Ligand SMILES: [Zn+2]
Protein backbone atom coordinates (compact mmCIF):
# COMPACT_ATOMS: atom_id res chain seq x y z
CA UNK A 95 0.00 0.00 0.00
CA UNK A 96 1.00 3.64 -0.31
CA UNK A 97 1.53 5.62 2.87
CA UNK A 98 2.82 9.03 3.96
CA UNK A 99 5.71 8.36 6.33
CA UNK A 100 7.21 10.66 8.97
CA UNK A 101 11.02 10.64 8.76
CA UNK A 102 12.37 13.35 11.03
CA UNK A 103 11.39 16.69 12.53
CA UNK A 104 11.62 19.49 10.03
CA UNK A 105 11.41 17.15 7.02
CA UNK A 106 8.33 16.74 4.85
CA UNK A 107 6.50 13.40 4.95
CA UNK A 108 7.62 10.89 2.31
CA UNK A 109 5.25 8.73 0.24
CA UNK A 110 6.40 5.11 0.45
CA UNK A 111 5.24 1.62 -0.41
CA UNK A 112 4.52 -0.36 2.76
CA UNK A 113 3.19 -3.90 3.18
CA UNK A 114 -0.61 -4.09 3.42
CA UNK A 115 -1.52 -4.48 7.10
CA UNK A 116 -3.02 -7.69 8.47
CA UNK A 117 -5.31 -7.63 11.50
CA UNK A 118 -4.11 -9.01 14.84
CA UNK A 119 -6.42 -10.45 17.50
CA UNK A 120 -9.34 -8.12 18.13
CA UNK A 121 -8.32 -5.88 15.24
CA UNK A 122 -9.76 -4.91 11.88
CA UNK A 123 -8.10 -3.48 8.78
CA UNK A 124 -9.87 -0.66 7.07
CA UNK A 125 -9.59 0.91 3.69
CA UNK A 126 -9.13 4.53 4.70
CA UNK A 127 -11.84 6.76 3.25
CA UNK A 128 -10.77 10.04 4.79
CA UNK A 129 -8.20 11.18 7.32
CA UNK A 130 -8.14 14.76 8.56
CA UNK A 131 -4.96 16.76 9.09
CA UNK A 132 -4.72 17.92 12.71
CA UNK A 133 -2.77 20.68 14.43
CA UNK A 134 -0.85 18.02 16.36
CA UNK A 135 0.34 16.57 13.03
CA UNK A 136 2.05 19.93 12.57
CA UNK A 137 3.35 20.46 16.12
CA UNK A 138 4.65 16.89 16.50
CA UNK A 139 6.66 17.09 13.28
CA UNK A 140 8.34 20.50 13.61
CA UNK A 141 10.82 19.63 16.36
CA UNK A 142 9.34 22.11 18.84
CA UNK A 143 8.54 19.47 21.46
CA UNK A 144 7.16 15.94 21.46
CA UNK A 145 7.91 14.31 18.12
CA UNK A 146 6.49 11.34 16.20
CA UNK A 147 8.50 8.12 15.96
CA UNK A 148 10.76 8.15 12.90
CA UNK A 149 9.41 5.99 10.04
CA UNK A 150 5.92 5.93 11.54
CA UNK A 151 2.71 6.51 9.63
CA UNK A 152 0.65 9.18 11.35
CA UNK A 153 -2.90 10.46 10.74
CA UNK A 154 -5.40 9.90 13.56
CA UNK A 155 -8.73 11.44 12.45
CA UNK A 156 -10.03 8.74 10.18
CA UNK A 157 -12.96 6.76 8.89
CA UNK A 158 -13.08 3.91 6.42
CA UNK A 159 -14.54 0.60 5.38
CA UNK A 160 -13.49 -2.69 6.94
CA UNK A 161 -11.70 -5.03 4.53
CA UNK A 162 -10.40 -7.67 6.97
CA UNK A 163 -11.22 -8.81 10.50
CA UNK A 164 -8.81 -10.52 12.87
CA UNK A 165 -9.40 -13.44 15.24
CA UNK A 166 -11.75 -12.68 18.13
CA UNK A 167 -13.56 -9.84 16.39
CA UNK A 168 -17.25 -10.25 17.24
CA UNK A 169 -19.22 -7.12 16.44
CA UNK A 170 -17.69 -5.83 13.19
CA UNK A 171 -17.88 -7.32 9.70
CA UNK A 172 -16.14 -6.77 6.39
CA UNK A 173 -17.96 -3.92 4.66
CA UNK A 174 -18.85 -2.03 7.85
CA UNK A 175 -18.05 1.68 7.78
CA UNK A 176 -16.39 2.85 10.98
CA UNK A 177 -14.60 5.68 12.70
CA UNK A 178 -12.25 4.75 15.52
CA UNK A 179 -10.38 6.22 18.44
CA UNK A 180 -6.70 6.26 17.38
CA UNK A 181 -5.49 4.36 20.44
CA UNK A 182 -6.45 1.39 22.53
CA UNK A 183 -5.67 -0.28 25.85
CA UNK A 184 -5.91 -3.64 27.59
CA UNK A 185 -9.71 -3.60 27.58
CA UNK A 186 -9.92 -4.88 31.15
CA UNK A 187 -8.62 -2.20 33.56
CA UNK A 188 -10.72 0.52 35.18
CA UNK A 189 -9.60 3.11 32.61
CA UNK A 190 -10.52 0.89 29.67
CA UNK A 191 -13.85 -0.15 31.19
CA UNK A 192 -14.85 3.51 31.53
CA UNK A 193 -13.96 4.13 27.88
CA UNK A 194 -10.69 5.97 28.61
CA UNK A 195 -7.94 3.69 27.21
CA UNK A 196 -5.67 6.74 26.95
CA UNK A 197 -5.14 6.27 30.71
CA UNK A 198 -4.52 2.50 30.45
CA UNK A 199 -1.08 1.23 31.52
CA UNK A 200 -1.03 -0.68 28.22
CA UNK A 201 -1.98 2.37 26.15
CA UNK A 202 -1.13 1.85 22.50
CA UNK A 203 -1.38 4.60 19.91
CA UNK A 204 -3.01 3.44 16.67
CA UNK A 205 -2.75 6.28 14.19
CA UNK A 206 -1.51 5.36 10.73
CA UNK A 207 -4.34 6.60 8.53
CA UNK A 208 -2.31 8.74 6.13
CA UNK A 209 -2.22 5.53 4.11
CA UNK A 210 -4.46 3.43 1.90
CA UNK A 211 -5.10 0.95 4.73
CA UNK A 212 -4.78 1.07 8.48
CA UNK A 213 -5.43 -1.18 11.45
CA UNK A 214 -7.66 -0.43 14.40
CA UNK A 215 -8.96 -2.26 17.45
CA UNK A 216 -12.59 -3.38 17.42
CA UNK A 217 -13.17 -2.15 20.96
CA UNK A 218 -12.45 1.48 20.04
CA UNK A 219 -14.35 1.48 16.73
CA UNK A 220 -17.76 3.02 16.19
CA UNK A 221 -20.01 1.95 13.32
CA UNK A 222 -21.05 4.94 11.26
CA UNK A 223 -24.77 5.52 10.82
CA UNK A 224 -25.86 5.22 7.18
CA UNK A 225 -26.60 8.93 6.96
CA UNK A 226 -22.96 9.82 7.45
CA UNK A 227 -20.23 9.98 4.84
CA UNK A 228 -16.68 8.88 5.51
CA UNK A 229 -15.73 12.57 5.62
CA UNK A 230 -18.30 13.02 8.41
CA UNK A 231 -16.75 9.99 10.08
CA UNK A 232 -13.31 11.59 10.00
CA UNK A 233 -14.74 14.64 11.80
CA UNK A 234 -15.85 12.53 14.77
CA UNK A 235 -12.37 12.50 16.38
CA UNK A 236 -11.73 16.27 16.47
CA UNK A 237 -15.36 16.93 17.45
CA UNK A 238 -15.02 14.45 20.30
CA UNK A 239 -12.00 16.39 21.61
CA UNK A 240 -14.10 19.55 21.74
CA UNK A 241 -17.09 17.76 23.29
CA UNK A 242 -14.91 16.28 26.01
CA UNK A 243 -13.48 19.69 26.86
CA UNK A 244 -16.83 21.40 27.03
CA UNK A 245 -18.24 18.57 29.13
CA UNK A 246 -15.24 18.59 31.48
CA UNK A 247 -15.63 22.35 31.94
CA UNK A 248 -19.07 21.63 33.41
CA UNK A 249 -20.71 24.08 31.08
CA UNK A 250 -24.24 25.03 32.09
CA UNK A 251 -27.13 26.52 30.10
CA UNK A 252 -26.80 30.28 29.96
CA UNK A 253 -23.07 30.30 30.72
CA UNK A 254 -21.09 33.06 29.04
CA UNK A 255 -18.40 31.35 27.00
CA UNK A 256 -15.29 32.77 25.37
CA UNK A 257 -13.48 30.52 22.89
CA UNK A 258 -9.92 31.56 22.07
CA UNK A 259 -8.90 30.11 18.72
CA UNK A 260 -11.06 29.31 15.70
CA UNK A 261 -9.38 26.19 14.38
CA UNK A 262 -11.38 22.95 14.28
CA UNK A 263 -11.08 22.39 18.06
CA UNK A 264 -12.25 25.92 18.91
CA UNK A 265 -15.02 25.72 16.32
CA UNK A 266 -16.08 22.36 17.73
CA UNK A 267 -16.15 23.86 21.24
CA UNK A 268 -18.49 26.58 19.95
CA UNK A 269 -20.73 23.93 18.38
CA UNK A 270 -20.99 21.89 21.60
CA UNK A 271 -21.33 24.92 23.86
CA UNK A 272 -24.25 26.02 21.69
CA UNK A 273 -25.89 22.62 21.69
CA UNK A 274 -25.54 22.38 25.50
CA UNK A 275 -27.45 25.64 25.84
CA UNK A 276 -24.60 27.99 26.73
CA UNK A 277 -24.70 31.54 25.56
CA UNK A 278 -23.81 34.10 24.69
CA UNK A 279 -20.77 32.52 23.06
CA UNK A 280 -17.99 34.72 21.73
CA UNK A 281 -15.05 33.58 19.61
CA UNK A 282 -11.73 35.29 19.18
CA UNK A 283 -8.75 34.47 16.97
CA UNK A 284 -5.73 36.17 15.47
CA UNK A 285 -7.57 37.10 12.26
CA UNK A 286 -11.12 37.41 10.94
CA UNK A 287 -10.57 34.52 8.50
CA UNK A 288 -12.79 32.11 10.48
CA UNK A 289 -15.37 34.62 11.65
CA UNK A 290 -18.18 33.32 9.46
CA UNK A 291 -17.36 29.70 10.32
CA UNK A 292 -17.44 30.57 14.02
CA UNK A 293 -20.89 32.10 13.58
CA UNK A 294 -22.09 29.10 11.54
CA UNK A 295 -20.98 26.83 14.37
CA UNK A 296 -23.01 28.82 16.89
CA UNK A 297 -21.00 31.84 18.07
CA UNK A 298 -23.04 34.97 18.80
CA UNK A 299 -20.13 37.25 18.04
CA UNK A 300 -16.52 37.29 16.98
CA UNK A 301 -14.05 39.78 18.43
CA UNK A 302 -10.63 40.75 17.14
CA UNK A 303 -9.06 43.08 19.70
CA UNK A 304 -6.12 45.23 18.62
CA UNK A 305 -3.90 43.57 21.24
CA UNK A 306 -3.98 40.75 23.80
CA UNK A 307 -4.30 43.38 26.55
CA UNK A 308 -7.59 44.51 25.08
CA UNK A 309 -9.04 41.00 24.90
CA UNK A 310 -10.72 40.98 28.35
CA UNK A 311 -12.59 44.22 27.68
CA UNK A 312 -13.55 43.20 24.15
CA UNK A 313 -14.84 39.88 25.47
CA UNK A 314 -16.81 41.51 28.30
CA UNK A 315 -18.39 43.96 25.88
CA UNK A 316 -19.43 41.22 23.48
CA UNK A 317 -20.61 38.81 26.21
CA UNK A 318 -22.32 41.36 28.42
CA UNK A 319 -20.10 40.30 31.32
CA UNK A 320 -17.00 38.30 32.15
CA UNK A 321 -17.01 34.77 30.73
CA UNK A 322 -17.94 31.91 33.05
CA UNK A 323 -15.90 29.57 30.89
CA UNK A 324 -12.93 30.31 28.64
CA UNK A 325 -11.84 27.59 26.22
CA UNK A 326 -8.22 27.85 25.10
CA UNK A 327 -7.97 26.22 21.68
CA UNK A 328 -4.84 27.73 20.19
CA UNK A 329 -2.00 25.81 21.84
CA UNK A 330 0.68 28.49 21.75
CA UNK A 331 2.61 30.10 24.60
CA UNK A 332 0.80 32.93 26.39
CA UNK A 333 -2.70 31.64 25.67
CA UNK A 334 -3.35 30.22 29.16
CA UNK A 335 -2.38 33.60 30.62
CA UNK A 336 -4.81 35.32 28.27
CA UNK A 337 -7.58 32.94 29.25
CA UNK A 338 -6.88 33.49 32.98
CA UNK A 339 -6.97 37.26 32.45
CA UNK A 340 -10.38 37.02 30.80
CA UNK A 341 -12.31 34.57 32.96
CA UNK A 342 -14.64 35.73 35.75
CA UNK A 343 -13.76 35.12 39.43
CA UNK A 344 -14.30 31.43 40.23
CA UNK A 345 -14.71 30.79 36.53
CA UNK A 346 -13.26 27.93 34.52
CA UNK A 347 -10.42 27.91 32.02
CA UNK A 348 -10.49 24.81 29.83
CA UNK A 349 -7.22 24.19 28.00
CA UNK A 350 -7.61 22.14 24.83
CA UNK A 351 -4.71 23.68 22.88
CA UNK A 352 -1.74 21.34 22.48
CA UNK A 353 1.25 23.53 23.25
CA UNK A 354 4.45 21.46 23.37
CA UNK A 355 6.64 24.36 24.43
CA UNK A 356 7.16 25.78 27.94
CA UNK A 357 4.66 28.50 28.80
CA UNK A 358 4.27 30.95 31.65
CA UNK A 359 1.49 32.96 33.25
CA UNK A 360 1.13 34.89 36.50
CA UNK A 361 -0.37 32.45 39.01
CA UNK A 362 -1.36 35.30 41.33
CA UNK A 363 -3.91 36.48 38.78
CA UNK A 364 -5.47 33.02 38.83
CA UNK A 365 -5.24 32.87 42.65
CA UNK A 366 -7.01 36.21 43.12
CA UNK A 367 -9.83 34.96 40.98
CA UNK A 368 -9.72 31.35 42.22
CA UNK A 369 -9.72 30.15 38.64
CA UNK A 370 -10.47 26.51 37.91
CA UNK A 371 -7.77 25.60 35.40
CA UNK A 372 -8.51 22.36 33.57
CA UNK A 373 -6.77 20.42 30.81
CA UNK A 374 -8.54 18.06 28.45
CA UNK A 375 -7.07 14.96 26.85
CA UNK A 376 -8.96 13.30 24.03
CA UNK A 377 -12.38 11.82 24.99
CA UNK A 378 -14.16 8.73 26.20
CA UNK A 379 -15.58 6.07 23.93
CA UNK A 380 -19.05 7.23 25.00
CA UNK A 381 -18.30 10.78 23.85
CA UNK A 382 -16.89 9.45 20.57
CA UNK A 383 -20.14 7.54 19.98
CA UNK A 384 -22.21 10.56 20.99
CA UNK A 385 -20.63 12.68 18.26
CA UNK A 386 -21.63 10.16 15.59
CA UNK A 387 -25.20 10.09 16.98
CA UNK A 388 -25.50 13.88 16.98
CA UNK A 389 -24.27 14.14 13.40
CA UNK A 390 -26.69 11.36 12.46
CA UNK A 391 -29.55 13.41 13.89
CA UNK A 392 -28.82 16.01 11.26
CA UNK A 393 -26.67 18.44 13.19
CA UNK A 394 -24.24 18.74 10.34
CA UNK A 395 -22.89 22.27 10.80
CA UNK A 396 -19.37 20.86 11.40
CA UNK A 397 -19.23 19.81 7.74
CA UNK A 398 -18.54 23.46 6.96
CA UNK A 399 -15.12 23.10 8.60
CA UNK A 400 -13.91 20.89 5.73
CA UNK A 401 -12.33 23.29 3.28
CA UNK A 402 -10.19 20.93 1.19
CA UNK A 403 -9.87 17.28 0.21
CA UNK A 404 -6.52 16.18 -1.19
CA UNK A 405 -4.81 12.98 -2.31
CA UNK A 406 -1.88 11.31 -0.57
CA UNK A 407 0.64 12.84 -2.99
CA UNK A 408 -0.42 16.35 -2.08
CA UNK A 409 -0.23 15.66 1.67
CA UNK A 410 3.50 16.35 2.33
CA UNK A 411 3.30 19.72 0.58
CA UNK A 412 0.00 20.61 2.26
CA UNK A 413 1.37 19.78 5.70
CA UNK A 414 4.27 22.16 5.14
CA UNK A 415 1.97 24.88 3.76
CA UNK A 416 -0.32 24.58 6.81
CA UNK A 417 2.56 25.61 9.07
CA UNK A 418 1.94 29.14 7.84
CA UNK A 419 -1.32 31.02 7.92
CA UNK A 420 -3.53 29.64 5.17
CA UNK A 421 -7.18 29.85 4.18
CA UNK A 422 -7.77 26.16 4.96
CA UNK A 423 -9.61 24.92 8.02
CA UNK A 424 -9.96 21.13 8.18
CA UNK A 425 -8.10 19.48 5.32
CA UNK A 426 -9.14 15.90 4.57
CA UNK A 427 -6.88 13.36 2.91
CA UNK A 428 -8.51 10.84 0.57
CA UNK A 429 -5.74 8.26 0.11
CA UNK A 430 -7.55 6.79 -2.89
CA UNK A 431 -8.03 9.94 -4.91
CA UNK A 432 -5.99 9.92 -8.12
CA UNK A 433 -2.73 11.89 -8.04
CA UNK A 434 -2.83 15.19 -9.85
ZN1 LIG B 1 -6.38 15.55 16.12
Ligand SMILES: [Zn+2]
Nearest residue numbers: 184187190198
Ligand atom coordinates in the same frame (compact mmCIF):
# COMPACT_ATOMS: atom_id res chain seq x y z
ZN1 LIG C 1 -6.65 -0.94 30.17
